[in-house]
Amino acid sequence: MYVESAMSGSSRMASVGKPIELAPGLELPGFSMAFDPNEEIFGEEEPTDFVYKVISGAVRTTRLLSDGRRQIGAFYMPGDVFGLERGETHRFSAEAIAPSEVALVRRSALERAAERDGAAARKLWALTSHELEDLQDHMLLMGRKNAAERVGSFLLKLARRGASGVIELPMSRGDIADHLGLTLETVSRTLSQMARDQSISLPSARRVVLRNPGALLAA
Amino acid sequence: MYVESAMSGSSRMASVGKPIELAPGLELPGFSMAFDPNEEIFGEEEPTDFVYKVISGAVRTTRLLSDGRRQIGAFYMPGDVFGLERGETHRFSAEAIAPSEVALVRRSALERAAERDGAAARKLWALTSHELEDLQDHMLLMGRKNAAERVGSFLLKLARRGASGVIELPMSRGDIADHLGLTLETVSRTLSQMARDQSISLPSARRVVLRNPGALLAA
DNA sequence: CGAGCGTTTGAACAGCGTCAAAACAAGTGG
DNA sequence: CCACTTGTTTTGACGCTGTTCAAACGCTCG
Numbered sequence A, B: 001m002y003v004e005s006a007m008s009g010s011s012r013m014a015s016v017g018k019p020i021e022l023a024p025g026l027e028l029p030g031f032s033m034a035f036d037p038n039e040e041i042f043g044e045e046e047p048t049d050f051v052y053k054v055i056s057g058a059v060r061t062t063r064l065l066s067d068g069r070r071q072i073g074a075f076y077m078p079g080d081v082f083g084l085e086r087g088e089t090h091r092f093s094a095e096a097i098a099p100s101e102v103a104l105v106r107r108s109a110l111e112r113a114a115e116r117d118g119a120a121a122r123k124l125w126a127l128t129s130h131e132l133e134d135l136q137d138h139m140l141l142m143g144r145k146n147a148a149e150r151v152g153s154f155l156l157k158l159a160r161r162g163a164s165g166v167i168e169l170p171m172s173r174g175d176i177a178d179h180l181g182l183t184l185e186t187v188s189r190t191l192s193q194m195a196r197d198q199s200i201s202l203p204s205a206r207r208v209v210l211r212n213p214g215a216l217l218a219a
Numbered sequence C: 001c002g003a004g005c006g007t008t009t010g011a012a013c014a015g016c017g018t019c020a021a022a023a024c025a026a027g028t029g030g
Numbered sequence D: 001c002c003a004c005t006t007g008t009t010t011t012g013a014c015g016c017t018g019t020t021c022a023a024a025c026g027c028t029c030g
Helices: A003-007 A107-116 A120-146 A147-161 A173-180 A184-196 B001-005 B107-116 B118-144 B147-160 B173-180 B184-198
Strands: A014-023 A025-034 A040-042 A050-056 A060-064 A071-074 A093-096 A100-106 A166-168 A200-204 A207-210 B011-021 B027-037 B040-042 B051-056 B059-066 B070-076 B093-096 B099-106 B167-168 B200-204 B205-210
Touching: A003 B147, A014 A100, A014 A120, A014 B184, A014 B205, A025 A107, A025 A120, A025 B173, A040 A050, A050 A107, A060 A173, A071 B118, A093 A147, A100 A207, A107 A120, A107 A207, A107 B011, A120 A147, A120 B070, A120 B107, A120 B173, A147 A166, A147 A173, A147 A207, A147 B184, A173 A184, A173 B118, A173 B173, B011 B040, B011 B051, B011 B107, B011 B118, B027 B107, B027 B118, B040 B051, B051 B107, B059 B173, B070 B173, B107 B200, B118 B147, B147 B167, B147 B173, B147 B184, B147 B205, B184 B200
Parallel strands: none
Antiparallel strands: A014 A025, A025 A100, A040 A093, A050 A100, A060 A071, A060 A093, A166 A207, A200 A207, B011 B027, B027 B099, B040 B093, B051 B099, B059 B070, B059 B093, B167 B205, B200 B205
């Protein structure tokens, strides 16, 4: 969808002018919207009019090759900011994975804040920088790790944000596969194998408990 | 090597206090150094005291897994800035590929400039942002493209910067492989195949001429 | 001319992908 | 409450792409 056209009169806008905290100490006026699973939040090539933050639910950013092959750039969980780009148009599309509430801040508001306030500018740079660091880790994963190492690294990364030892997976096997550069069958097989090895347990398909995190470690 | 310790009295410092143009309209005082092929410019975990710019030659940034598997993050050609990170220590090491001259600018000088001048801060953000975009393309390449598509994309990207149709490769097959997530044998075989198909010609191992760029295109 | 790398090529192998089917979970309507 | 539908996950059998191991080739530079 294209937000500009959906904005006026949409019943899905939860509120307007609410302060949104994009980073610690960086609050800007914005509003929030609700999205259903698989609903597009913004599309590739659309203008970068907004910056987004996940309030609840989960979001994926995706990129497609002309023949349909898909790469998921990242998953965003509550508190994460996404869609911050310097160019005029998005290079990824973003979709809700689960029912999600997403906060939107106008890019123009952001730019004015960065103009006025050096500290705000630095915080925005930090957001981009952090995304870059994540991607650098991911590049090593995709370039040089095997299937078990990829899935293991993915689980460990998820575990790091969730405080408890139980990981709730909002995304499907196919989403994980398209994020890790594998097929959904390989992801499923790898998880089954890890469960057989007692490295994890799988109380249900979307729930993982780490039993032996060390066994998932690669480098 | 660790520059701080090598700086005083080094005969390799070509000059001091020279103005270095990190981005169009962003000049900062710095100095330049010469590096031999395979010589380390900075190491993983070293403090991020400098930002670097290739004057001549070529540079690679690399990351290692504990068992020696290597991922090359990017190749930097004359005019490119590298080593700009927000954290206190580098997440990659950098080595010269060919005999190279590299300009160094103190990070502290950079930070003072960004503090004073909003435009300078924005240019630094743009550098990080551009690196992020490159990496996003690379992620799609590594996650979803086959060997021929990876090598093809790599050649097309190199061709885009060199104005002429002839590409000079400063890096080895092994370097290309570690950048694309392949083995050096696969890179070599793929290039040979492309030459057989008349998509390229290989006047020498380190020189590629694009004969049919369209055939290299993937998506 | 010979030594030492880097590159090319070959043959066998393995990891992951593809295709297919069955099992499972969740929601819907009778 | 159960039968049915739909989408997701698991599992199996097989094949291909890219890796591994190995040898030959060809630059480049003493």
